[in-house]
Amino acid sequence: MSLYLRFPFLPTEHSFNPIDLTKPQNSKRIVVLGAPRVGKTSILRRYLRDGFVEEYNPTSEDFLRKLFRIRGETYQIDILDASRERDFPAKRRLSILTGDIFLLVFSLDDRSSFQEVCALRTEILAAKSKLTRSTVSEHCAQPQVPLLVCANKVDLQESEREISKAEVLQAFGDDCAYFETSAKDSTNLEKVFETLAKRGGLPTETGPSQHRKVSLRSYQAMRTGRAAGRGKQVIDRDVPCGTLYPLARRPSFTTDLRQVIGPHTARKPGKGLEKCYIQ
DSSP states (O other): OOOEEEEOOBOOTTTOOGGGTSOOTTEEEEEEEEOTTSSHHHHHHHHTTOOOOOSOOOOSOEEEEEEEEETTEEEEEEEEEOTTGGGOHHHHHHHHHHOSEEEEEEETTOHHHHHHHHHHHHHHHHHHHHHTTOOSOHHHHGGGSOEEEEEEOTTSOGGGOOSOHHHHHHHHOTTSEEEEOBTTTTBTHHHHHHHHHHHTTOOGGGSTTSSEEOOHHHHHHHHHTOOSSTTOOOOOTTSOEEEEOTTOOOOOHHHHHHHHHOSOOBOOTTOOOEEEEOO
16 A cells, blocks of 8 residues: 655645745755664765764764855755664655665675665665656666765675675676775775765765865855955855855755645645655
């Protein structure tokens, strides 16, 4: 049986504000998926240049936003680290439908995490194919979905490794964007971030080592051409800069759902709630 959600119809076109539901220009959402304890959060810490944390802290859900100024253009990258959506299929499905770029992570010492990534990849390709009403096969649909697979913990001893590279390539194909990484010592992470940018249509300067990390105040000052504070000079606007936006919150479940089904459905008098099948 298909699962569905019930929600009120959207406002009429006259009362609808497209800014509420439309992504800003140059905005991308990276969705990170994989089993627990495979290193997703550590990889994202490296991406955000916040270092590596040895102690494991389970992630329920993290939504981060980074703002960039690159060659006179502004970019917004939203990062959804949804570690527990594996227990909520409908919610995971919605995250997939609203995602632009996908990073799938498994651990080389955990075969079940590899099997989970295989299933996630199949789910993503199928969901995106249905969203675009595509009739092409899964193999042909793959290049249309910016997706990258990370086999983390390559720093472990060879005896601890449970999945070979040949096995991964056999499962995903030679054209799969696949990297063996270590969040602990940063092995191949720069290549991962560069490939994510290229596949997602983003500048390579969004990579952690390719831009200057600045405060939000400095970023805003750089955009407006003003000094960041008394006695401080304006940052060179030609130098790529990036900053974390501390007030970012994940859009509501309903907002994401509206983005999927479109904003122009008006409620007719006397009608109940619409069924929207997402699973």
